[in-house]
Amino acid sequence: MQSIRPDLEAVIPTFGLRVRWDDLELRLADDPELLALAALAADGVHGPDISPFSRPWTQGTREEVRRSVVARQWIRRGRIAVDDWSLALGVFRDGEIIGTQAVSAKDFQVTRSGHTGSWLGLRHQGQGIGTRARLMALHLAFEGLDAAEMLSEAFEDNPASNAVSRRLGYATNGSRVTAREGNSVVEKGYRMTRELWDARPDNLRPEIMLEGLSPVRTLFGIDRPDQSGSDAALLPVTEREDEHHGA
Ligand SMILES: CC(C)(COP(=O)(O)OP(=O)(O)OC[C@H]1O[C@@H](n2cnc3c(N)ncnc32)[C@H](O)[C@@H]1OP(=O)(O)O)[C@@H](O)C(=O)NCCC(=O)NCCS
Numbered sequence: 001m002q003s004i005r006p007d008l009e010a011v012i013p014t015f016g017l018r019v020r021w022d023d024l025e026l027r028l029a030d031d032p033e034l035l036a037l038a039a040l041a042a043d044g045v046h047g048p049d050i051s052p053f054s055r056p057w058t059q060g061t062r063e064e065v066r067r068s069v070v071a072r073q074w075i076r077r078g079r080i081a082v083d084d085w086s087l088a089l090g091v092f093r094d095g096e097i098i099g100t101q102a103v104s105a106k107d108f109q110v111t112r113s114g115h116t117g118s119w120l121g122l123r124h125q126g127q128g129i130g131t132r133a134r135l136m137a138l139h140l141a142f143e144g145l146d147a148a149e150m151l152s153e154a155f156e157d158n159p160a161s162n163a164v165s166r167r168l169g170y171a172t173n174g175s176r177v178t179a180r181e182g183n184s185v186v187e188k189g190y191r192m193t194r195e196l197w198d199a200r201p202d203n204l205r206p207e208i209m210l211e212g213l214s215p216v217r218t219l220f221g222i223d224r225p226d227q228s229g230s231d232a233a234l235l236p237v238t239e240r241e242d243e244h245h246g247a
Contacts, residue, residue, distance in 0.1 A: 056181055093129065102115075162188060
């Protein structure tokens with residue numbers, strides 16, 4: 001069957017967005033890949049000792065978990081309004097979908113402030129992939145979409161998520177008591193500012209490629225339509241900026 005992806009990209013530019021770093025790629029998943037993601041979630045996203053999400057979508061039958069994943073991804077795909085968008089990107093390793101890394105924002109064209117959230121299939125955790133995927137999401141936000149700050153939250157009893165934020169150099173951003181499945185739990189906030197991002201150490205500056213960026217910047221109201229340049233989106237951002245501002 002012929003792929004409809006090129007036609008889809010022309011209608012919904014977020015389908016053309018790709019973030020690449022060696023073996024990893026972040027991009028929206030096609031429906032067959034969403035089903036693979038759903039099966040992965042049904043196989044397990046966390047151990048019984050951890051409850052990382054405020055809505056317990058990982059509990060229930062395999063069928064319920066799979067349905068929840070696909071439905072949620074479909075809803076997020078459609079969130080492309082300039083004042084309320086979501087990039088529920090699949091995390092692919094060597095072409096296989098192994099989790100999801102979302103970047104979302106409300107009123108981003110005014111605030112330049114967004115959020116990230118993620119999960120990986122249990123068997124893909126603990127190998128540094130979550131840290132790399134978050135770094136790719138931050139690269140997309142700061143280098144690709146001109147973010148001023150990016151926020152992340154994690155329950156205090158979720159060591160892996162808290163460790164990812166700490167390792168990438170976020171500042172702590174307070175905490176609050178919230179409800180989780182009928183019990184109170186402390187949620188910790190983290191904030192990566194533009195200043196912290198620009199001052200990050202060399203080991204957090206790998207060469208990450210952004211592709212298909214220009215139409216997304218226009219869609220999200222970051223550029224006016226006449227400012228976008230489709231050729232530029234294929235180059236690493238540093239080179240692209242040189243091209244625009246140099247000479
Ligand atoms: C959170 C998540 C995306 C992180 O991805 P990951 O690939 O497992 O994480 P990494 O391998 O990059 O490890 C990140 C850090 O967590 C630490 N870590 C992982 N599991 C841990 C555990 N059970 N206890 C303590 N530290 C842990 C690692 O040691 C590493 O810290 P370091 O860099 O200081 O050594 C992934 O674990 C996951 O999907 N968890 C379930 C869903 C979830 O919690 N989502 C986030 C909701 S806020």
